[in-house]
Amino acid sequence: xxxxxxxxxxxxxxxxxxxxxxxxxxxxxxxxxxxxxxxxxxxxxxxxxxxxxxxxxxxxxxxxxxxxxxxxxxxxxxxxxxxxxxxxxxxxxxxxxxxxxxxxxxxxxxxxxxxxxxxxxxxxxxxxxxxxxxxxxxxxxxxxxxxxxxxxxxxxxxxxxxxxxxxxxxxxxxxxx
Numbered sequence: 001x002x003x004x005x006x007x008x009x010x011x012x013x014x015x016x017x018x019x020x021x022x023x024x025x026x027x028x029x030x031x032x033x034x035x036x037x038x039x040x041x042x043x044x045x046x047x048x049x050x051x052x053x054x055x056x057x058x059x060x061x062x063x064x065x066x067x068x069x070x071x072x073x074x075x076x077x078x079x080x081x082x083x084x085x086x087x088x089x090x091x092x093x094x095x096x097x098x099x100x101x102x103x104x105x106x107x108x109x110x111x112x113x114x115x116x117x118x119x120x121x122x123x124x125x126x127x128x129x130x131x132x133x134x135x136x137x138x139x140x141x142x143x144x145x146x147x148x149x150x151x152x153x154x155x156x157x158x159x160x161x162x163x164x165x166x167x168x169x170x171x172x173x174x175x176x177x
Contacts, residue, residue, distance in 0.1 A: 005032040006124045007050065011042050011068075012057040012086065021055060024113040025120060039068060043075055051081050053124055055116070058087035058094060058106075066101030082123050086111070 008031050012018045018035045025033040036042040039061055045051070056065045063071070065085040072079070082104045087094055090108060098106055104123060107116060 005030055006052040007031075008033045008120060008124075009036055009042055009045070009051045009054045010034070010056075011036040011039070011054065011060060013060060014057075017057075017086075020113050021116060024117050025055075028117060028121060031120070031124075039063065039071065042068075043072065046072065046076055046079060046081075050079060053082045053084065053120060055084050055086065055120065058085050058098075064097065065103060066097040069101040069103065084116075084119060084123065086116075 008025055010018050010021050010025070010033060012021070015037070022033045022035045025031050034045070036045065042051075042054070054068075056068060058065050060068060065083065069083060072081075083102070084105045084107060085098055085103050086107055086109050088109045090106065094106070105119065107119060
């Protein structure tokens, strides 16, 4: 039986970065990769064909990745997809906005395109997505990186800790002690 290729959408503020990411992901046999120049073209595409995973810059055109998620929820409420966000920094605002928007993973730039490919493949293999879960309760169902992954990759930010119980999450308090 032939397995269906997973669809990956790439949308960044830099055409050069989009090209590099698309080229590296395009070498993976199990992936079908497409670059988008703008949010409108991505949404139009997603109305016709499903996308399994979106790789996006945190800052896009006139909105952020959490804004993109909100727009996709409004225009395509029943679509399931995962979202990896690329950010040049991580502060409290970025972390909280991504967390509550349902972003699955944030990777700090600069990063190796091969590392990003590994993260995309790993995320697609798990099949779990925060954006496709009940987005009103971000703690209900979320995909957690393993402790080994976090230790191995210093630029992956674990947005949801390691526990499914929001009261037992380590280092993930909304209110500092």
